[in-house]
Each structure stands twice: as structure tokens, then as C-alpha cells.
Amino acid sequence: MPSHSMAPSAYRRRIDRPPHGRRRTARWRRTAFASALVTLIAGSALWAFGTATAHPETVSLLPDDAVPAVLTDPDSRPVELGLRFRTSEPVEAVALQVYLGPNNHGPHQATLWSGRGRPLARVQLGGAAGDGLRAVSLERPVRLEPGRSYVVSYTAPGGHYSTDEHFFDRSISNGPLSAGANAGVYSYRPGEFPRSTYRATNYQVDVVVRPAGPGEEPTTSPTQSDGAPPSSAPPSQSPGPSTSVSPSAPASSSTAPSTSPSSPTGAPTTSSPAPTSAPPAGGFPTRASAGLPDGWQPKRSVTGTYTISTPGAVVEDLRVTNGTINVTAKNVTLRRVQAVGSVIANYASATCATGLVIEDSEIVRGTAPTTDDAWPAVTSGGYTARNVLIDGVPEGFRAQGRSACGGVAIHDSYVRVVSPDVCTDWHGDGIQGYGGGALTVRKTVIDFVDTNNCGGTAPFFYPDQDNTSVDIDGLIVSGGGYPFRLGTPGTVRNLYVVDRSWVFGPLDVRCNLVTQWQAATATLNSAGQPVVVRNLPCTT
Incomplete structure (x- = not known):
């Protein structure tokens, strides 16, 4: 049964190195990954948002050179860790990046989601534990629209991720990107859309974007309305799987890790016979027929x-x-x-x-x-x-x-x-x-x-x-x-x-x-x- 074990960052008191000075000011900056994506315009070219340039610079929300306050959290459970964000202008997501601490072993999969949990892009991060900031470009840019919520997340299959508690005590912004309070999200179902929050923690995952010209068509076509983002309110109890239960007090049921919806490969080892239109002998139960007999009264x-x-x-x-x-x-x-x-x-x-x-x-x-x-x-x-x-x-x-x-x-x-x-x-x-x-x-x-x-x-x-x-x-x-x-x-x-x-x-x-x-x-x-x-x- 689920236990009352703590959420990500719940028991992180050990600090691997002194906390860095957090720079939370809203400022334009290029990401460390930008040089692999664009050619700099001669001189000290600045981000020209909304302006057509041959090689627009890229921007992400979090500082590239920041060192997390906690490099290795003791939590060893598989977990999905993410960041909920918005954009004030049309942009294209071109890469995802994650800070990999010394004990955060892979494989790591990163996902860009709509605000309602529809995967928009997935990449394998590659690299090894201890690489620091790791960025991987998307196979195709994904257009992000203003006024909508998005989430970027990654799977830490062995836990031991890097964190900054209370980083999102207030909203932050950089260029067109912004994140509200409690923007760090997690789920103990690796590979699934993270919704839970804990202590306004920053889980060191980020998105890299570049300007998208007005009127351009999205490179991926949504199949459903994304609507409003999920609630950022923390759950009443912290999830975490366990193999025992104490029936004297309810425990969280939102803990069991799960694999993400995916398209498995291969086929059944036997062919698929056509089903018959008749149900099994005796038929299926219904709400009216199942359970207690009619007229039942307890003794x-x-x-x-x-x-x-x-x-x-x-x-x-x-x-x-x-x-x-x-x-x-x-x-x-x-x-x-x-x-x-x-x-x-x-x-x-x-x-x-x-x-x-x-x-x-x-x-x-x-x-x-x-x-x-x-x-x-x-x-x-x-x-x-x-x-x-x-x-x-x-x-x-x-x-x-x-x-x-x-x-x-x-x-x-x-x-x-x-x-x-x-x-x-x-x-x-x-x-x-x-x-x-x-x-x-x-x-x-x-x-x-x-x-x-x-x-x-x-x-x-x-x-x-x-x-x-x-x-x-x-x-x-x-x-x-x-x-x-x-x-x-x-x-x-x-x-x-x-x-x-x-x-x-x-x-x-x-x-x-x-x-x-x-x-x-x-x-x-x-x-x-x-x-x-x-x-x-x-x-x-």
C-alpha cells in the first residue's frame, strides 16, 4: 500500500555543496545550448523577439550556470520531475535541458507536455550522471502559444535528482517565458504527466525556445483542447509506494509508479482471432445485478x-x-x-x-x-x-x-x-x-x-x-x-x-x-x- 513517505525534496537536509546565489531576476539570456543551435550574428547580438532574423537566439527560463542547492537528493524512487511554464509570445521549443547531478543515473527521458498532459515531444537525454546541465534538441520544433500552460519534465529512474526548495515561492520570468509560484511538479509514476507540488521546489528541468513568426502553423497538430492548466495545489498527503499498509489510517493512493502511454513494438505471438458478438456464457454483470441480493439487510x-x-x-x-x-x-x-x-x-x-x-x-x-x-x-x-x-x-x-x-x-x-x-x-x-x-x-x-x-x-x-x-x-x-x-x-x-x-x-x-x-x-x-x-x- 502507499505510505506517508515524503514527496520529492521532503527530507533533503543534506547539502552536497553550499547553496549557490540564486539569480531570479527577469533577464534575457542565451542558453549554453544555443551555440549548438544557432549561428551568432556578428557582434553582441541580442534576442530580437518577434523580429525575423536568420539566426534567432534561444532563451530558457532558468540560469544556465546555476548550481543546485542540493546536488543529490536521498530519495531513490523512480520519479517524474517537471516545470510548469507559460509564454507571453509565440515561440518554438527547440530543446529540453536537465541538470544531472553526480548520482542521477539514467536512462533519462524528457517530455514536453501540453497543460492537460498530452505529450508534444519526447527525447532521450543521453549523457551520464554528473554531467551538469544537459541539453538535447528536439527532432522538430514545437510551437508554443501564449495564454496556454505547458510542462517540461524528465524521468529520474533511480531518484537522486538535484533540487532547490522554495525556488518557486514566487513567480519568475525570463524573456517570453514565465513560471508561477509552485511551478515545480512531480509524479511518482515515471513517464506520466506530473501534477503534484512540494515546497515550491525547482527540479532543474527547463525548456529552450526561440521566436516563432506570427501566423506560422504549429509543427505538431493538437488532437484535443488543452484548456486550463491543472491545479497547482499540493496534495493533502505525499505519494510514495510501499509494500505494507496500516489499515488504521488512510494512505495516499496516488503513488504507484506507472509507465507512460506509449506505442509498444512487436505483436502477439499468436494471431488475433475475430471476437464473437456474444459475451461469455451467463453474460456480464450490471450495476443492478452485481453485489448484494435484492432486499438484503445487515444483521x-x-x-x-x-x-x-x-x-x-x-x-x-x-x-x-x-x-x-x-x-x-x-x-x-x-x-x-x-x-x-x-x-x-x-x-x-x-x-x-x-x-x-x-x-x-x-x-x-x-x-x-x-x-x-x-x-x-x-x-x-x-x-x-x-x-x-x-x-x-x-x-x-x-x-x-x-x-x-x-x-x-x-x-x-x-x-x-x-x-x-x-x-x-x-x-x-x-x-x-x-x-x-x-x-x-x-x-x-x-x-x-x-x-x-x-x-x-x-x-x-x-x-x-x-x-x-x-x-x-x-x-x-x-x-x-x-x-x-x-x-x-x-x-x-x-x-x-x-x-x-x-x-x-x-x-x-x-x-x-x-x-x-x-x-x-x-x-x-x-x-x-x-x-x-x-x-x-x-x-x-
Whole structure:
């Protein structure tokens, strides 16, 4: 489970060398990289912004010769570190640059994003730890427009990045570029769009731009409106993955690192048979059919934490409100249990209560506002869910702790995750694996609902982040950037992606790892069953 471990720069008290004198004055300057990009006009040519010149100078936001106050942060977790900025005039981004301290080992990938998290350009930085300021030109210039927010970020796969806390206590500017307070952003999901902030920290990543003439066409064509930038308010808790959980207090659920949406190479080792229009025998569950039986009433109601410590216990007809169903014994069965504003957890003090079975039960939101630091509805591993309804909460099933817990099986269940009421850095999922064991899914539906443009990750998310494998036969997914994201080996059959429910595309899959593939886009009929629109090969 996520822990309360600190955000980037949270515990950086060790200083590798004395802090430099920060130069935060707004001034025009050329970047150290400029000489590799342009030919200087004779004499001491100045930036002529908006003026047509054969060799315009370049500019970036941060000083090229500044030395970070902390060269090596002790944080060793993989992390995405970035800078949110704007431009007051049309410019072209021509390079990205990062300060690489002595222990910031690569490979490093840098990304230029729109303000809403759409990748505009990506480059590999190259170089080695200790190189200092490292700049790499983009393959093609990217036009940036005034009045819009952008983010430049890079991945530090082994942490140990360089920082300056409180650098962005106030806004700064240089030429057309500016950054507001709390402009430094991060995410513990390497390769994904960073949104969180901490102590106005500067993570030493920057963009290099040159003037763009009025009326020029962008070199990349946006596919969606970028709108307003994400909120810069810090999350209420600092993200950070962990393999243990203390069910007595909620922890952040926005921590699991993830791979970025990408276009995997390769193809399935077997050909893709055409899916049938008929769902698996018995059909898929719906919101009305899943979970507790009609007319159910609890025999016992509890408010707060309810702990089950007897091995082999069978707990039936229980309602728990605003708490945690804390399973600490093995081979427990929860039958006809309702968790209202509550979660089910079987992993505490580094011990996993394996053999947990949850059946004919439901986990639903309570009356309190939901937040993006909510726990998953069910966690952590070594459990089987049959006919379970999860509805209205920001996080669904979590599979993790594979060495202590083992695999997870989800059968005949219905999940509707909904963006939180209080949203700063939501990374919600219907099913997510982070260090998860073998995952089995049968006849399950996941609906991903983002009601307030909060973001989230995906209905199904089992990437290459120490997960084992998947065996999927019967899964409907709807919503999210990519409704189905898979980066582990396994088999996928009877996968239905609700047609046009996605933001970026239907799939984000490492197809070369999938040994069997059968999928389609589909609509849902009045009975909630899929009707195939078109075959969906694993080629993205």
C-alpha cells in the first residue's frame, strides 16, 4: 500500500555543496545550448523577439550556470520531475535541458507536455550522471502559444535528482517565458504527466525556445483542447509506494509508479482471432445485478474499524460504515458484506492474510466528500472477489505485495470508479497492479467516470511495475485516457472496450508480451451486454 513517505525534496537536509546565489531576476539570456543551435550574428547580438532574423537566439527560463542547492537528493524512487511554464509570445521549443547531478543515473527521458498532459515531444537525454546541465534538441520544433500552460519534465529512474526548495515561492520570468509560484511538479509514476507540488521546489528541468513568426502553423497538430492548466495545489498527503499498509489510517493512493502511454513494438505471438458478438456464457454483470441480493439487510452494523483475526472465519451480513474491514487472519470469507465509505484490507505489518474470499458484497461511497488520497476499495493481494460491486469510489481493486500475498482473482464483478470530489492529483484505476501477483479476471465490467476533469489513470492498469502476469477472459472497460493498459505477459480473451469512451486511444499494451489476444470495440445494449463494433487487434 502507499505510505506517508515524503514527496520529492521532503527530507533533503543534506547539502552536497553550499547553496549557490540564486539569480531570479527577469533577464534575457542565451542558453549554453544555443551555440549548438544557432549561428551568432556578428557582434553582441541580442534576442530580437518577434523580429525575423536568420539566426534567432534561444532563451530558457532558468540560469544556465546555476548550481543546485542540493546536488543529490536521498530519495531513490523512480520519479517524474517537471516545470510548469507559460509564454507571453509565440515561440518554438527547440530543446529540453536537465541538470544531472553526480548520482542521477539514467536512462533519462524528457517530455514536453501540453497543460492537460498530452505529450508534444519526447527525447532521450543521453549523457551520464554528473554531467551538469544537459541539453538535447528536439527532432522538430514545437510551437508554443501564449495564454496556454505547458510542462517540461524528465524521468529520474533511480531518484537522486538535484533540487532547490522554495525556488518557486514566487513567480519568475525570463524573456517570453514565465513560471508561477509552485511551478515545480512531480509524479511518482515515471513517464506520466506530473501534477503534484512540494515546497515550491525547482527540479532543474527547463525548456529552450526561440521566436516563432506570427501566423506560422504549429509543427505538431493538437488532437484535443488543452484548456486550463491543472491545479497547482499540493496534495493533502505525499505519494510514495510501499509494500505494507496500516489499515488504521488512510494512505495516499496516488503513488504507484506507472509507465507512460506509449506505442509498444512487436505483436502477439499468436494471431488475433475475430471476437464473437456474444459475451461469455451467463453474460456480464450490471450495476443492478452485481453485489448484494435484492432486499438484503445487515444483521450487524459497525462504524469504524472492524478487525477479523480468526483464521477461517466466515463473516456474513455485516455493514461497516466509515472505517476499514481489517483482515489479519488467513482464509477468511466475507459474504454479503457492505462497506459504506469503507475499504477492505488484508495486508498489515508486512503480513498478508492470504486466502481471503469476498463474495456477494459491495463497497460504495459514503456521505463524506471523496478525495484522491483514498485507499483502494480492496487491497492488497492473495484474495478472490466474486460478485462484488464497487461503486462511486476513486479507487477499485488493487493487486500488490506479490511476494507476501500471491495472486488476485476477480470474477463476475462490477466496478464504477468515479473521480473524487476533492481533486488535486488523482490517479484512479478500476483494477491496478503495483507489485502484484498473477491476476485472473473473468466476466467483469469496469466503468471509469471522470465527472470533474480530474484525470485518473485507467479502468484497467497492469503495467510493467513489478507485476507478474494476467489471465483475462471476459472484461468490459470504459473511459479513461486508455481504457485498457497492460505491460505484463499474459493472455487476453473477450476484451471489450466501449467504443469512443477513451481520451487518447483504446489500448496501451505491450503486445509482444501477450500470447493470446481477442478484443473488440463495442457498444452496450439495453441489458448491459457488449455488441461488437469492430475487431481490435493488438497493434498499438
